[in-house]
Structure formats: structure tokens, C-alpha cells
Amino acid sequence: MKHWINQHLQVWRQLLSRIWRNKLSTLMIWCVIGIAICLPAVLYVIIDNLNQLAGQAKSEPQISVFMKLDADATALDEIRKKLKQHPGIARHQFVSKETAWQEMQENNPDVAASLKQNPLPDAFFLEPKDHAPAAIEQLQHEAEQWPGVGHVLADADWAKRLYALLALGKKAVLILSLLLGFALVAVIGNTIRLQIATQREEIEVAKLIGATNGFIRRPFLYAGIMYGLGGSGIALLCIYGIITIFNLSVAELAELYGSSFILALPGWQLCLGMTVCAVVLAWLGSYIAVNRALARLNPK
Structure with missing residues (x-):
């Protein structure tokens, strides 16, 4: 040795x-x-x-969940429970159709005057925890299956x-x-x-x-x-x-x-x-x- x-x-x-x-x-x-x-x-x-x-990044991707026009309070409560318990959502915000209609009347009075009734649905705006495009798309597809949901949009083009x-x-x-x-x-x-x-x-x-x-x-x-x-x-x-x-x-x-x-x-x-x-x-x-x-x- x-x-x-x-x-x-x-x-x-x-x-x-x-x-x-x-x-x-x-x-x-x-x-x-x-x-x-x-x-x-x-x-x-x-x-x-x-x-x-x-x-x-501060310009965080946002997922917009628009409810059906005939969605009732029970459907809204069920969506709120899902959002609070969902592990992939950092925070969420609810905007009622009445609030959206009021903002439209204030910001676009000419367009609002031409409408006979409120065409806007209730909406939830979600901020996902994971900003990867695949995670955002998965959350979008999942939200589309929730009861009472009419349409889901994901603002994630910049992230992709x-x-x-x-x-x-x-x-x-x-x-x-x-x-x-x-x-x-x-x-x-x-x-x-x-x-x-x-x-x-x-x-x-x-x-x-x-x-x-x-x-x-x-x-x-x-x-x-x-x-x-x-x-x-x-x-x-x-x-x-x-x-x-x-x-x-x-x-x-x-x-x-x-x-x-x-x-x-x-x-x-x-x-x-x-x-x-x-x-x-x-x-x-x-x-x-x-x-x-x-x-x-x-x-x-």
C-alpha cells in the first residue's frame, strides 16, 4: 500500500x-x-x-370562467367551494353580472343603451399557482367540466x-x-x-x-x-x-x-x-x- x-x-x-x-x-x-x-x-x-x-412575472396568466346565463345561486356556491379547495389556484375573484352590467353602462353608455337587457353572465377570474402553459391548459379543461359553466378563457398566450x-x-x-x-x-x-x-x-x-x-x-x-x-x-x-x-x-x-x-x-x-x-x-x-x-x- x-x-x-x-x-x-x-x-x-x-x-x-x-x-x-x-x-x-x-x-x-x-x-x-x-x-x-x-x-x-x-x-x-x-x-x-x-x-x-x-x-x-407581474403579468400573471388569468383564467376567466363565465357562467351560463341561467346559472342559479346554488351553482355559484358550488363553484366557490371548488375554487377554495382547489390546490392549483392561488386566488380567485367573483364578478356578478349586475356589477359587470353597471361597469359597462359607465364605461360604454352608447353600447349599453342599445341593449334591451343585461347580456353579461356571472364570472370568476382565477389566478393559477403554476404558470406553465400545460398546467394552465389543464386547469382550463377542468373548469369547463364544472356544472353551470358556459365558457372558459385562458389568457396564457404570452406564457406559451x-x-x-x-x-x-x-x-x-x-x-x-x-x-x-x-x-x-x-x-x-x-x-x-x-x-x-x-x-x-x-x-x-x-x-x-x-x-x-x-x-x-x-x-x-x-x-x-x-x-x-x-x-x-x-x-x-x-x-x-x-x-x-x-x-x-x-x-x-x-x-x-x-x-x-x-x-x-x-x-x-x-x-x-x-x-x-x-x-x-x-x-x-x-x-x-x-x-x-x-x-x-x-x-x-
């Missing part, structure tokens, strides 16, 4: 020494990895903040458009992440391949004296891990800097609309996910490059 630990510690000491001797080239690789991870991460943070803003744009943005982030992830594997693989080429003679000598593939592969895999860790650190610094700069303008814009909205910085889950992805991709690029090099050194 002690021998195994010493082997790994020796590899890490040699790796850190090599990184220190080649500080500039290592920093360049870290920056490439950091930028490749930073771009989709920043877009994801912005879309996630917009998604939360959509859920807190917004959520469709956010969904499109998430797909764009996913595609960009896949493309940059592939590019990252290629970049790390090419970097490790160049390192292997400069140490080819050392590797050949090590093979002659009985070094295993695992022993030869180990320092290059550790180098990939270091590249991934350094690149994720650069990416996190870039994200925090970009979001902070964006917030200077976002705060001014929000103040014009009487809001205190600012872009939230990424949480620890996103930071951890970025670090893991960077390390895994860098390790994968190193693994592929080393295996290809070993295959050439050990032709069948």
Missing part, C-alpha cells in the same frame, strides 16, 4: 514540476478549456434566471410564447455544450499527443525495462485531470465576472421598471457540475490520446 501511494505521489510531483516549468503553455490550455465551458454555462445561467423571472423561447434556448445550450465538449476532448487529446511525442524515447525505454501500460498512462491521465481542474477554475472566474458585469446594466434596466431583479450567480450544484464535466472531458481526451500512442508502440 505504501509503495502504491509513493508511486502516485511521485507522479504528481513530476507533473506539478512540469506544469511549473511550462506555466505559460499550461495557462493557455486552462484558458481554452475555461472558455469552452464558460460559454454554455453563461447562457444556461441567463436562461435559468429568465425562467425564474417568468414564474414571478415565453416558455417556448426558453425551451428553445435550453436546446441551443445543450447543442452548444455537446459541440464544445467534443472540441475540448480533441484539444486535450492533441495536447497530450504532443507531450507523448516529446517523451517518446523515455516511454520506449520504460517499455524495454518492463513498464506496464498503466504505469506509462498514469502521468498523462493525471495531466488531463489537472487541465480539467485548472480550466474549470478559469471558467468559474469568467462566469462570475461576466454575470457581475451584466448585473450592472440589468440593475439599471430593472430600476426603470420598478423592479429589483438581478441575475443570480451560479449555485454550488452548477459549479460542481462544471468541474466534473471539465475533469471528465479532459481525462477522456488524455485517455484516447495515450491509448492511441500505446497502440502504435505495441503493434500486433
Whole structure:
């Protein structure tokens, strides 16, 4: 066990020494990895903040439930009970047909004068808890089945458009992440391949004296891990800097609309996910490059 630990510690000491001797080239690789991870991460943070803003928007979707003209007081009481007990409704408001007729006479006296009687029904105006288009449509279809209900309208077109744009943005982030992830594997693989080429003679000598593939592969895999860790650190610094700069303008814009909205910085889950992805991709690029090099050194 002690021998195994010493082997790994020796590899890490040699790796850190090599990184220190080649500080500039290592920093360049870290920056490439950091930028490749930073771009989709920043877009994801912005879309996630917009998604939360959509859920807190003041222009909340409203469902209008119009009763039949012959609906009696019993039907109205039954609807009130349903609305009070319904888990998907945040609040509701009742407007009687008499109140609606009075407002119409005050606001549109010419139209009201041309009507012989009140054509307006009793109505309930509902505010759903969940603003997702699917939840609003489900609540609308449910309200249409209630007794005494004549017609139901859902003012959720803006929510559908917004959520469709956010969904499109998430797909764009996913595609960009896949493309940059592939590019990252290629970049790390090419970097490790160049390192292997400069140490080819050392590797050949090590093979002659009985070094295993695992022993030869180990320092290059550790180098990939270091590249991934350094690149994720650069990416996190870039994200925090970009979001902070964006917030200077976002705060001014929000103040014009009487809001205190600012872009939230990424949480620890996103930071951890970025670090893991960077390390895994860098390790994968190193693994592929080393295996290809070993295959050439050990032709069948």
C-alpha cells in the first residue's frame, strides 16, 4: 500500500514540476478549456434566471370562467367551494353580472343603451399557482367540466410564447455544450499527443525495462485531470465576472421598471457540475490520446 501511494505521489510531483516549468503553455490550455465551458454555462445561467423571472412575472396568466346565463345561486356556491379547495389556484375573484352590467353602462353608455337587457353572465377570474402553459391548459379543461359553466378563457398566450423561447434556448445550450465538449476532448487529446511525442524515447525505454501500460498512462491521465481542474477554475472566474458585469446594466434596466431583479450567480450544484464535466472531458481526451500512442508502440 505504501509503495502504491509513493508511486502516485511521485507522479504528481513530476507533473506539478512540469506544469511549473511550462506555466505559460499550461495557462493557455486552462484558458481554452475555461472558455469552452464558460460559454454554455453563461447562457444556461441567463436562461435559468429568465425562467425564474417568468414564474414571478407581474403579468400573471388569468383564467376567466363565465357562467351560463341561467346559472342559479346554488351553482355559484358550488363553484366557490371548488375554487377554495382547489390546490392549483392561488386566488380567485367573483364578478356578478349586475356589477359587470353597471361597469359597462359607465364605461360604454352608447353600447349599453342599445341593449334591451343585461347580456353579461356571472364570472370568476382565477389566478393559477403554476404558470406553465400545460398546467394552465389543464386547469382550463377542468373548469369547463364544472356544472353551470358556459365558457372558459385562458389568457396564457404570452406564457406559451415565453416558455417556448426558453425551451428553445435550453436546446441551443445543450447543442452548444455537446459541440464544445467534443472540441475540448480533441484539444486535450492533441495536447497530450504532443507531450507523448516529446517523451517518446523515455516511454520506449520504460517499455524495454518492463513498464506496464498503466504505469506509462498514469502521468498523462493525471495531466488531463489537472487541465480539467485548472480550466474549470478559469471558467468559474469568467462566469462570475461576466454575470457581475451584466448585473450592472440589468440593475439599471430593472430600476426603470420598478423592479429589483438581478441575475443570480451560479449555485454550488452548477459549479460542481462544471468541474466534473471539465475533469471528465479532459481525462477522456488524455485517455484516447495515450491509448492511441500505446497502440502504435505495441503493434500486433
